[in-house]
Amino acid sequence: MNFLIISKYFYPQNRIASFRINAFAKYIRNAGHSVTVIAEGDHDMDTEWNGCKVSYVKNKIITESYLRDKIKRRKRWTVRRITASLLNRIFLDYNLFWGFRVFKKANKLFKENRYDVVLSSYMPISPHLAALNLQLAGHKFFWIADMRDEMSKHPYFSKKYKSAYIAIYERLFLKNADLVLSVSKPILDDFRKMHSSSNYLEVRNGYDYEEVYDVNFQSKFTMGYIGQFYDKIKPDNWFHAFSELISEGRIPKDSIIKIIGNNMKIKIPDNIINNVFEIESVPHDEAIRISTTEVDVLVMIHPLGRKGVYSGKIFDYLATNKPILALYDPDDVVGDLLRETRAGFTVKESDIEGIKSMILKCYSIWKNREVLPRDWNKIKQCRRFNQTKILLDYLSEHLPNQ
Incomplete structure (x- = not known):
């Protein structure tokens, strides 16, 4: 044709x-x-x-x-x-x-x-x-x-x-x-x-690259977000939860957040201003490399309201073999996909205590050098x-x- x-x-x-x-x-x-x-x-x-x-x-x-x-x-x-x-x-x-x-x-x-x-x-x-x-x-x-x-x-x-x-x-x-x-x-x-x-x-x-089965762990617990923030898609509640965990001593004070490719001005709480690193936009292949080698948890954010929104980044995240933390509606498509593939966790973007709990779960995975039991057959369908x-x-x- x-x-x-x-x-x-x-x-x-x-x-x-x-x-x-x-x-x-x-x-x-x-x-x-x-x-x-x-x-x-x-x-x-x-x-x-x-x-x-x-x-x-x-x-x-x-x-x-x-x-x-x-x-x-x-x-x-x-x-x-x-x-x-x-x-x-x-x-x-x-x-x-x-x-x-x-x-x-x-x-x-x-x-x-x-x-x-x-x-x-x-x-x-x-x-x-x-x-x-x-x-x-x-x-x-x-x-x-x-x-x-x-x-x-x-x-x-x-x-x-x-x-x-x-x-x-x-x-x-x-x-x-x-x-x-x-x-x-x-x-x-x-x-x-x-x-x-x-x-x-x-x-x-x-996603359009080979699945990454080998897992490396950073020397410092590192969370990463790749892409733009815009409109209601903001890191405020994630930063709030991360900030409180640092203040409470429940995650190490030298824990890191990497933001790659965002042009929007973001508000960072004073007590974690030295924990958050902003990196300029990079080519897609480099973004994949960073997600597989320089972070321990991959974060995606979407407030409640719209239904059926996957966000393209979830598919790139799936093949990295890193835990995915989705600040999404747990009852929408992203929650279903993460449960089916066993690739990560979902919590409402507005639920500060829930976000803290999920960050702690991801921190425990990093601390104990664990790997989630992904269903690779389902992931490969993507x-x-x-x-x-x-x-x-x-x-x-x-x-x-x-």
């Missing part, structure tokens, strides 16, 4: 969203199919990556690399950022003009090639709009709408006018797509409530290769003549 993938995020961007699309492209190509990707780039450019044709289309309003640089340098008010913010307020997507350029590029490619499958990935909405416009232009293909996140149910669209506005797009996409993907069953169930006649398939995120195979098996069954 001939695949066209449309996504804002793709190699070399250092983001979970990019890693998902990278895996789709790589493993669909490795399965013997032809793959073309249209993605955002710093320049308009046609190239190749892992046997896939890639067309980078520049976002002339603001590129992802420009935005991340300004966030890192905490330069909030630039002309481009103000313009993007205004477009977001009006259209809920500052990428719409980029999306129009993507449609023009895709339309040109369709005139040169026949694509059997178009896979577009949200968010933002622009890739789906490009795919929808290709349909309206008369091109025939099997459309896969990849929904990494919720749409109208997403907290970002919590204001009623935003939720109602984005729901118009949501219904259009669900109605016209031949297959809707998302990363978890709860998110897919919400989409089903909005449009029950669509076809839905759960394809989770995953390899990105195996998750992409779920999609390819579906297509093989439903598009047998392609």
Whole structure:
């Protein structure tokens, strides 16, 4: 089959969203199919990556690399950022003009090639709009709408006018797509409530490196968090619990917290200011190396409210053989996954005493040089290769003549 993938995020961007699309492209190509990707780039450019044709289309309003640089340098008010913010307020997507350029590029490619499958990935909405416009232009293909996140149910669209506005797009996409993907069953169930006649398939995120079975222990008890803090995802309660344990003498005073890749300003309690180390963003391979060799516990944080949110980092964490401490809803998908794989512990992000108890459990594992009895067979199902195979098996069954 001939695949066209449309996504804002793709190699070399250092983001979970990019890693998902990278895996789709790589493993669909490795399965013997032809793959073309249209993605955002710093320049308009046609190239190749892992046997896939890639067309980078520049976002002339603001590129992802420009935005991340300004966030890192905490330069909030630039002309481009103000313009993007205004477009977001009006259209809920500052990428719409980029999306129009993507449609023009895709339309040109369709005139040169026949694509059997178009896979577009949200968010933002622009890739789906490009795919929808290709349909309206008369091109025939099997459309896969990849929904990494919720749409109208997403907290970002919590204001009623935003939720109602984005729901118009949501219904259009669900109605016209031949297959809707998302990363978890709860998110897919919400989409089903909005449009029950669509076809839905759960394809989770995953990890894309060899499992690490050997375990090393740091000389000082070390907890690590890899990634950004943003909105309500903050380390405040984790720091509070850690701070109290230090003050109470229940964990060593030289215990360490490493934060890797966060650009948001964080508040650190005075008594642990010398225990917390902030490290700048690193390439994904280096983040994996740090997680397997420089920490004893891997932490992830999400407050109560949203259902079905795994966070892509959990899958990278799974294959490290280090205990995972998830400050999450124990009754949601992360809690279920950690229980099934025996890879860690879950506690409510708001439960300070519960967090302290779980930190102590992780400290005991470090102190006694223990290794959790992971279920590696279940963990290996989370390899990105195996998750992409779920999609390819579906297509093989439903598009047998392609």
